[in-house]
Amino acid sequence: MGGVARVVVVGAGLGGLAAAARLAATGHAVTVLEQAPQVGGKLGWYGRDGHGFDTGPSLVTLPQVLEDLFAATGAPLSEVLPLQRLDPAVAYRFADGTTTAMPGHLEDVPARLDADLGPGSGAQWAGLLTRAEAMWRATEQPFLRTPLAGAATLARLARDTADVRTIAPGRTLRGLGAAYLTDPRLRMLLDRYATYSGSDPRRAPAALLTVPYAEQAFGSWYVPGGLRRLPEAVAARAVERGAVVRTDAAVTEVLVTAGRAAGVRLADGEVVPADVVVCNADAASLYGRLLPPQAPVRRARTALRRVTPSSSGFVLLLALRGRTPGLAHHTVLFPTDYDAEFDALFGGRGRRGSPKRPVADPTVYVSAPDDPATRPDEDSESWFVLVNAPRHEPGAGVDWTAPGLADRYADQLLATMAARGLDVRDRLRWRVVRTPADLERETASPGGSIYGTSSNGARAAFLRPANASPLPGLFLVGGSSHPGGGLPLVTLSAEIVAGLVGPA
Incomplete structure (x- = not known):
């Protein structure tokens, strides 16, 4: 200038x-x-009675x-x-009762998946991440660190045909995952990364495969306090x-x-x-x-x-008595039918105009840092609980200010957590409910969209x-x-x- x-x-x-x-x-x-x-x-941050909660992102990647x-x-x-490196980064519980925890270092992941999900699981995931690493190397400089310039950006990415094949511009995250992963639980692990940008894995581009690669190759980190x-x-x-x-x-x-x-x-x-x-x-x-x-x-x-605007989130801040043995920093509780969640978030099979609704049986994310700054004493826990939710759209979708809706849904989520092995209802000191409408009011994000625009569609990143x-x-x-x-x-x-x- x-x-x-x-x-x-x-x-x-x-x-x-x-x-x-x-x-x-x-x-x-x-x-x-x-x-x-x-x-x-x-x-954001919410504090009360010695309990403290990060109310937004709960980990740092790409430090x-x-x-x-x-x-x-x-x-x-x-x-x-x-910064404190998390190991394990995330613990997962599937609807069939099996569990695994994603180690904090990439080289440890295959053995853990083999042990928890069966022989061969680790090799499948490793094969997928080898492809993801190639995608990362092809896109980091020309895309992530360079201004967007429409067709010129596409031309930079297409500087050789090998890069184009690696990025798989016409394929979805779900579609590419299916080519590498046969275990439905591994496919769920991959689908989850679409939600990092508030997107539907059935429509999000295969290039989102770079997200799990970056997370596992460079680590997940927490800021004490x-x-x-x-x-x-x-x-x-x-x-x-x-x-x-x-x-x-x-x-x-x-x-x-x-x-x-x-x-x-x-x-x-x-x-x-x-x-x-x-x-x-x-x-x-x-x-x-x-x-x-x-x-x-x-x-x-x-x-x-x-x-397509990104999805939003429905949050519970739970002040709990007692401690949970073996609790990871992050825990993800998967539902039986993941597609039903994306149908609810984006309407139908992701088609515009189909009715959106609160997810009946959602994936539940629990962030529970083992950090003295978040609790009043050693016999307490502060849990940030998030589920993906459709945006606040009165008249056109879900009106999250409708009388009684937020509390009814909060009760339903606590029951869902209990059914999946994390029942904290008898340990609850108090709870705070935060809906997409609250997020819209506090951050001026339309409808409470967490990530602005989603990555739904093959060309979404370029739009x-x-x-x-x-x-x-x-x-x-x-x-x-x-x-x-x-x-x-x-x-x-x-x-x-x-x-x-x-x-x-």
Whole structure:
């Protein structure tokens, strides 16, 4: 860009904060505006009576991305925030009663699967991850770390036909998995990774196979004290480099002057002028609500209407008496019929227009860190329980504010957990219920979509909103823009945007 730019960052989620830190470190005058009373976005925290809960992501993958961020902006990550590698990363319980736990190191996985699911299971999974590793090497630099440029991005990926065959652009995650995995339990393990982006494995591209590879090759990590410490540390780094972070500052409009972004207007009428606006709000909110109707972004708005929003989540925060022997950091309780879950989330067989509904027999995710910061004493536990849920869409789908619905569904989930071997109802001190409607209200994510747009459809990744908007001076970071949702990808989006803006 050349010269010091006045940069306004809309939203203090991890993507916005990382962009602020990088841009401030390269000499720009950066102001971050966050509607909530605290930074973090979906990386929230809830505390009560000594119990504490991360209310968003519960593990860190691809720690190198965070190490790159901190190294580029000041003191290294190791001096600021310790990371603890999880081993096992996740424990799984299937409907037939069998269990397995995914080791924290890739080389240990095949033997564990053989022991728990039967001989040959490990070799099948290892074969699949060999393909996943090739996909990772083919896509990491040209896709994950590079701005999205439509056909040009496809051309970069197609620099040789071997890469195209590796990525399998016409195949789904479910379809590619079926070519390697014969055990239905292994197929369930793979399908789960589609939900990392709020997607349906029957429609999501095979390239999502890179997610389990990255998780198992580079490890799953926890931040002692809770992942909420991550955005706090990045915000502190941004301020250290000269950025200003303002909370309780809701942006209601991105201003356009002479055909380029010129600043923002706040809810109280204050105008904050800028040469560059970096939007960490959901792309649907940006293009649908924050930009004036006459803004030159018609094609971006049209493209956004062609993608499927990601699913949301229904959460229970459980304050429990006593401890659970042998409890892993993460536990996943699978249902008998996984497809029924995706039918409920996305309607029918993933077709638009079919009725969406709360999942009757959902996969249950339990995050229970063994961390003194999360409990009042050693004879207590704090569980974050998540199930995938359709977005909040009154009149068009599920109205999560309907009287009694949230509590009835919470009771049903506790009964489901009990039926699958984790009955904590007699240990419950209290519970807090958080629905997709709550998520929408607290994070301004339309319908409570956790990941912005889903990866449903073979070309979904290339339809995701680009980091450089069609409006000069306006850039997008965060899970609803390229390269996608999840902590490492939103952090990479900030790296891409900082590169597009350039140093002062």
